[in-house]
Amino acid sequence: MTISSAKFTSARRSLWHRVRFQLGIGLLLSVLLPYAVRYQFDAGTPGMPPLNNSLVATTLALIAGYYSFRKVSQYPGVRVSYHILPTFAATYGAALATFFFLRLDYSRLHFLTSFALCVVWYFIVYSRLQRRHRVRIAVVPFGEVNRLYKIADVIWVPLEDPAETALAVDGIVADLRADIPDAWERFLADRALAGMLVMHVKQMEESLTGRVAIDHLSENNFGSLIPGIVYGKVKRLGDLVASILVLPFLLPPLLLVALLIKLDSPGPAFFTQERMGYRGQVFRMYKFRSMRPETAPADARTAAMTQDDDARVTRIGRFIRKYRVDELPQVINILKGEMSWIGPRPEAVPLSLWYEAELPFYRYRHIVRPGITGWAQVNQGHVAEVTDVLWKLQYDFYYIRNFSSWLDILIVARTIRTILTGFGAR
Numbered sequence: 001m002t003i004s005s006a007k008f009t010s011a012r013r014s015l016w017h018r019v020r021f022q023l024g025i026g027l028l029l030s031v032l033l034p035y036a037v038r039y040q041f042d043a044g045t046p047g048m049p050p051l052n053n054s055l056v057a058t059t060l061a062l063i064a065g066y067y068s069f070r071k072v073s074q075y076p077g078v079r080v081s082y083h084i085l086p087t088f089a090a091t092y093g094a095a096l097a098t099f100f101f102l103r104l105d106y107s108r109l110h111f112l113t114s115f116a117l118c119v120v121w122y123f124i125v126y127s128r129l130q131r132r133h134r135v136r137i138a139v140v141p142f143g144e145v146n147r148l149y150k151i152a153d154v155i156w157v158p159l160e161d162p163a164e165t166a167l168a169v170d171g172i173v174a175d176l177r178a179d180i181p182d183a184w185e186r187f188l189a190d191r192a193l194a195g196m197l198v199m200h201v202k203q204m205e206e207s208l209t210g211r212v213a214i215d216h217l218s219e220n221n222f223g224s225l226i227p228g229i230v231y232g233k234v235k236r237l238g239d240l241v242a243s244i245l246v247l248p249f250l251l252p253p254l255l256l257v258a259l260l261i262k263l264d265s266p267g268p269a270f271f272t273q274e275r276m277g278y279r280g281q282v283f284r285m286y287k288f289r290s291m292r293p294e295t296a297p298a299d300a301r302t303a304a305m306t307q308d309d310d311a312r313v314t315r316i317g318r319f320i321r322k323y324r325v326d327e328l329p330q331v332i333n334i335l336k337g338e339m340s341w342i343g344p345r346p347e348a349v350p351l352s353l354w355y356e357a358e359l360p361f362y363r364y365r366h367i368v369r370p371g372i373t374g375w376a377q378v379n380q381g382h383v384a385e386v387t388d389v390l391w392k393l394q395y396d397f398y399y400i401r402n403f404s405s406w407l408d409i410l411i412v413a414r415t416i417r418t419i420l421t422g423f424g425a426r
Helices: 019-042 048-072 080-102 108-132 146-150 182-193 201-209 229-264 300-304 315-322 325-335 349-358 362-367 375-379 386-401 405-421
Strands: 135-139 154-158 171-174 198-200 270-276 282-288 340-342 371-373
Touching (some): 048 080, 048 108, 048 405, 146 154, 171 201, 198 201, 229 325, 229 340, 229 405, 270 349, 282 325, 315 325, 325 371, 340 405, 349 362, 362 386, 375 386
Parallel strands (some): 135 154, 135 171, 171 198, 340 371
Antiparallel strands (some): 270 282
C-alpha cells in the first residue's frame, strides 16, 4: 500500500463534524420548522408577507452566524460554545437592524423563536464535539519539535515510521527547516496531497498558543507582520460609527459613575495620562479615576504600574477596574482617532520607554491603533513586569499578524466573558 492510499486520515470523521449536517439541521430546526408552524395560522392573512420576510432574514442570519463562529474557532484555545450566543446575537441583531432602518415588516415571534432554537442547537452540537474530541497531532521526529510536547490539551502522537498507515489524526507537524530524510519528505508531500493538514512547527506553536515568538525578527518574516491596510481603514470607519452610535447611550451611566467617584474620594472624576499610541505618537488617554491622587512624588515608572491589591485603589475604583468600567471614557480617544475599540493596550510613556529599552522590537506593536480591549488582555490580563510583558508582546504580535474581522469578533466575545468574570483586573 502506498502512503497516498493509506488509512492515515483525520480523526474527525463523525456525522456531527460535517458542515452539511450542522448547517442543514440548524436551518431545518431553527428556520423552516418555526415558519411551517406559523404558516398554518398566517396563510392568506396580512401576516404572511412579514413572515416571508422573516424567513429570508433568519436564513441569512443563521448562515452568516454559522460560518462566522466556524471561522472564529480556528484561533487558538477557542471553546466554540463560548462564542455561539454573541455571534448569533450579532447576526440576528444585524438582520433586525436592517428591517428597522428600511422600515420593513417582519415577524418578531419568528425571529425570537428562530434565534432561541439556533443557539440551543449549536450549543448541543459543539458541547457534544468538545466532550468527545481532543486534537490529535502527529509529530515528525526531526529538528526542534520537543517543545511542542509542553503545550497542553493536545494529544501529541510521535511518528516512528514514514510507512505508518493506520493512524487517525487531525494534522501533522514537522520542523521543515531541519534536515529531514528523503523518505519523511515524501511522506509529508503525499499527506499534503491527500488533503491532510501539514504545518511547520513554528506555525503550529503559534496557532495553539496564540503567541508569535520574537527572539529574532528575521525568523518572524517581518513582512508577514504588516497588518492589512484595507481592513485597517475599514476598522477605523467602524470604530467611528460605533462610537457615535453608543455615545448617547453611554452618557447617562458615565455621568453616574463620575458622581459616585466624586462622592467616594476627593479628587477629579477623570484621570488622564500620556500613553504611547499609533505609530509611536504620544496622546492623552482618558479614564475614570480609580485611585487616590499621589500624596508624595514617586518614580514615574513605578507610579505608572498598578500592583496586585494596590493600596491606592478606592472602593469604587476596585469595582470599576474589575468590570472595566474605568475604560469607557476612552470612547473620546476613539472619536479622535487615537485609539480603536480593539487593539494592543497603550502603555504609559515611562513604561513604554522602559520596555523599548529592555525588549527587542517592542515599538513594532505601535503599527496598529491601540485599543480598549485586545488579544493580550483577554488571554493574559494586566501585567507590568518585563518578563510578563514579553509574553504580552507575543500575543500582540499574533494579533498584528492575524489582523482581521474574525479575530476582532473573537476578542469581543472573550471581552464579554472577561467583563463578567473580572479576569486579569488589578
